[in-house]
Ligand SMILES: [Zn+2]
C-alpha cells in the first residue's frame with residue numbers, strides 16, 4: 079500500500095502544515111483517513127478529485143479532522159459532473175448522529191444527487207473493506223475517538239492514531255506495525271491532556287515495537303522546539319511533512 083500524509087498540521091491554520099488527512103492507496107482503491115480543512119486541495123495535488131475517493135474513515139469529529147467533508151459533499155453535487163460512485167464513511171459510535179445534524183444544517187445542499195452515502199459505525203472490532211482488514215479501538219482523546227490498524231492482502235500493517243494521549247489500546251494497534259503514524263501535538267514541556275509529547279510517543283512506539291514511526295499533528299511550538307532531540311524511539315523515525323509518501 080502507498081500512504082501519503084495530506085496534512086501534518088492541526089487546528090491552527092498554517093501555510094506549511096495542512097490539517098489532518100492521510101491517503102491510503104491499495105489495489106486501485108483510494109481510502110481517506112480524516113478530512114481536515116485544506117485536504118481537498120491536497121488531494122488535487124495527488125491527482126485525486128471528489129469522484130475518486132472510495133471510502134472515508136474518521137478518527138473523530140473535531141473540525142481539524144473533518145471540515146473538508148462539507149465542500150467535498152457540496153462539490154460532489156456539481157450539476158455538470160456529479161459524483162456517481164457510492165460512498166462509505168466509517169467512524170466510531172456517535173458519528174452517525176453528528177453527520178445527520180451536519181447535513182440538516184445545510185438543508186439540501188450537501189445531499190447526494192447521483193450517489194448514495196452509507197455510514198458504517200465501527201466500534202472496537204475488525205472488518206474487511208475490499209483488500210483491507212481494519213481493526214479499530216477506542217483511543218484516549220474524546221468519546222468518539224478510534225485508532226485504526228490496517229492490514230493489506232500482502233500482510234503489510236499500517237496503524238493510525240488520530241488524536242490520542244498515551245493508552246494501551248494504541249500500543250496494541252501499533253504492535254509490530256510496518257508503519258505507525260502517531261500524533262505528537264506538543265513538545266515535552268507543553269503537555270496537553272488528550273495529546274502526545276515526544277516522551278510519550280517514544281514510550282508508546284517502543285512498547286509497540288513498530289518498525290517505522292512517523293510523527294504528525296504538530297502544533298506550532300513543535301516547529302520551534304527540537305522534537306527530534308526529545309525522541310527516544312529505537313526504530314526508524316520520520317517527522318511528517320505535507321505530501322510525504324510511504325510504501326509498505
Ligand atoms: Zn486534531
Ligand SMILES: [Zn+2]
Pocket residue numbers: 138140219241
Ligand atoms: Zn481532536
